[in-house]
Amino acid sequence: MFALIDGNSFYCSCERAFDPTLRGKPLAVLSNNDGCAIARTQEAKDLGLKMGEPWHLASKRQELKPVIWMSSNYALYGDMSRRMYELLCEEAPRVEPYSIDEMFLDYAGLPGDLLALSARIRERVRTVAKIPTCVGIGPTKTIAKLANKVAKGVRGGDGLCDFARKEEREEAYKTIPLGEVWGLGRASVAKLARRGVESVADFTALRADEVRELLTVTGVRTQAELKGTVCYPFSVSPLTRKSLAVTRSFGKPVLAWPDMEQAIAAYATRAAEKLRRRGLVATAMQVFLRTNEFNSDPKYANQSTFEIEPTADSFALMGDAVRAGRRLWRDGFRYAKAGVVLLDLKPAAELPQELFASRDPERSARLMIALDTVNARYGRQTLKPAVTGLGQSWSMRRQRLSPRYTTHFDEVLLARA
Amino acid sequence: MFRFMADYKGDETTGFQSPAQDYIEGVVDLAAILDLRRPGRYPVRVKGQALAARGIRDGDILVADAAAEPRPGVVCVAMVGGDVILATLTRTGASWVLAPSSGPIITVAEDVEVWAIVQALVRTAV
Ligand SMILES: [Mg+2]
Numbered sequence: 001m002f003a004l005i006d007g008n009s010f011y012c013s014c015e016r017a018f019d020p021t022l023r024g025k026p027l028a029v030l031s032n033n034d035g036c037a038i039a040r041t042q043e044a045k046d047l048g049l050k051m052g053e054p055w056h057l058a059s060k061r062q063e064l065k066p067v068i069w070m071s072s073n074y075a076l077y078g079d080m081s082r083r084m085y086e087l088l089c090e091e092a093p094r095v096e097p098y099s100i101d102e103m104f105l106d107y108a109g110l111p112g113d114l115l116a117l118s119a120r121i122r123e124r125v126r127t128v129a130k131i132p133t134c135v136g137i138g139p140t141k142t143i144a145k146l147a148n149k150v151a152k153g154v155r156g157g158d159g160l161c162d163f164a165r166k167e168e169r170e171e172a173y174k175t176i177p178l179g180e181v182w183g184l185g186r187a188s189v190a191k192l193a194r195r196g197v198e199s200v201a202d203f204t205a206l207r208a209d210e211v212r213e214l215l216t217v218t219g220v221r222t223q224a225e226l227k228g229t230v231c232y233p234f235s236v237s238p239l240t241r242k243s244l245a246v247t248r249s250f251g252k253p254v255l256a257w258p259d260m261e262q263a264i265a266a267y268a269t270r271a272a273e274k275l276r277r278r279g280l281v282a283t284a285m286q287v288f289l290r291t292n293e294f295n296s297d298p299k300y301a302n303q304s305t306f307e308i309e310p311t312a313d314s315f316a317l318m319g320d321a322v323r324a325g326r327r328l329w330r331d332g333f334r335y336a337k338a339g340v341v342l343l344d345l346k347p348a349a350e351l352p353q354e355l356f357a358s359r360d361p362e363r364s365a366r367l368m369i370a371l372d373t374v375n376a377r378y379g380r381q382t383l384k385p386a387v388t389g390l391g392q393s394w395s396m397r398r399q400r401l402s403p404r405y406t407t408h409f410d411e412v413l414l415a416r417a
Numbered sequence: 418m419f420r421f422m423a424d425y426k427g428d429e430t431t432g433f434q435s436p437a438q439d440y441i442e443g444v445v446d447l448a449a450i451l452d453l454r455r456p457g458r459y460p461v462r463v464k465g466q467a468l469a470a471r472g473i474r475d476g477d478i479l480v481a482d483a484a485a486e487p488r489p490g491v492v493c494v495a496m497v498g499g500d501v502i503l504a505t506l507t508r509t510g511a512s513w514v515l516a517p518s519s520g521p522i523i524t525v526a527e528d529v530e531v532w533a534i535v536q537a538l539v540r541t542a543v
Contacts, residue, residue: 020497083457127484129483405459409460413494414462416500416502416503417503
């Protein structure tokens with residue numbers, strides 16, 4: 001049996017955990033560069049704030065005047081997700097962090113009342129990790145996820161929903177619209193709707209070969225999961241990626257090459273850090289830059305994709321990225337975004353030694369370990385290649401950022417004695 | 418300061434082999450001693466001198482644990498209305514009450530949350 005536990009308005013809940021003045025108030029957290037709403041409390045939803053609404057428009061709407069806007073504080077959200085995970089590990093034998101705010105629990109082999117256990121877990125996550133959640137229970141991940149939707153749901157969910165028993169969930173399937181099922185995209189739902197398949201019950205009643213014809217094999221798996229057959233087992237391997245991207249929109253337009261050079265170098269450095277954390281090397285790279293797509297600025301966009309000598313070395317990757325960026329750069333434009341994407345990633349251990357012809361892999365590995373050790377101990381930006389810049393005028397706009405309460409010594413919660 | 422060997426710990430020498438190489442332990446890990454990785458442990462900084470009599474001074478970092486059982490007499494971090502305060506937790510009859518160092522007793526109710534219980538203290542300037 002699986003459970004899916006999901007943080008309610010997770011980013012907003014993280015903010016509220018430390019700032020009691022935000023409780024009971026309409027609150028929204030903005031995307032990078034304070035672009036648009038990516039998390040909303042119930043109070044903000046009730047005022048009519050939509051997911052993805054751009055801040056500069058929404059903040060002018062009269063009915064949204066009471067909304068409190070905050071920049072995204074990912075250092076805080078990441079640490080609160082870690083707390084949630086560690087706490088869940090105390091309660092369930094296996095925990096799969098599926099996303100920053102959703103975790104699957106494997107209840108296999110646990111005795112007793114799983115609904116009562118879930119209620120207890122939910123209460124502990126609220127008091128210890130400070131995050132209100134909803135829990136859905138089911139024999140497959142897809143059912144647990146659907147139960148979670150119901151628990152959270154508009155139809156008066158009370159935070160817990162148990163779809164362990166076949167008769168109960170099949171009764172509920174009759175009234176649940178297909179759009180709520182995990183793994184069915186909007187196009188699939190529309191296609192099924194044209195055939196008169198609208199509820200989950202309609203979908204599970206289809207023959208498997210009909211499903212295969214209408215959708216793909218993914219659709220067949222989703223149907224099997226909804227009927228109680230596990231197709232997506234419990235997983236503890238983090239997302240394996242063939243590529244790794246660090247791309248950002250600039251806080252303000254970049255006009256001069258030295259600023260762009262800093263940005264590209266910083267992205268390459270960050271990408272290299274992530275690469276090393278996963279024990280991978282990159283064998284190809286893409287660099288791109290572009291102007292704003294939406295305003296009236298003159299348009300320019302260009303990208304370059306090329307093979308590189310396999311490496312995870314910050315300096316090597318930075319050099320490759322900056323050289324490519326220089327070739328793409330044209331004076332006279334207002335650049336809005338740039339990015340470095342590392343491609344064709346391979347485990348470092350799998351590479352034959354002679355591939356490292358012009359680089360000294362051992363020296364590089366030692367230097368990178370030193371770099372990562374210092375940054376792990378003293379904070380991510382302590383040691384970095386000088387070209388990544390000290391001022392960083394191009395860096396993200398985050399005007400409404402809360403303190404990094406749990407990860408930064410100078411920003412911890414203040415309590416009045 | 419530049420170190421040629423970034424991670425020399427007393428073990429890997431260049432001339433004579435270090436007799437300590439199988440006994441290297443690293444520095445005392447205060448994060449482990451203070452159990453900072455536990456999911457309920459939060460650092461909190463003290464503002465104000467009112468708890469000085471209990472040895473808790475302005476600027477101290479408290480390690481507060483949201484998973485700890487409340488007991489009468491402990492110092493806790495509490496959210497009262499919109500304020501984050503430190504108070505001594507006590508009991509009157511069946512209900513928990515907060516005794517702030519100044520001001521009236523507060524009964525733990527709807528808008529009063531015992532947020533975490535103070536377990537340890539770090540002072541970086543003595
Ligand atoms: Mg969520």
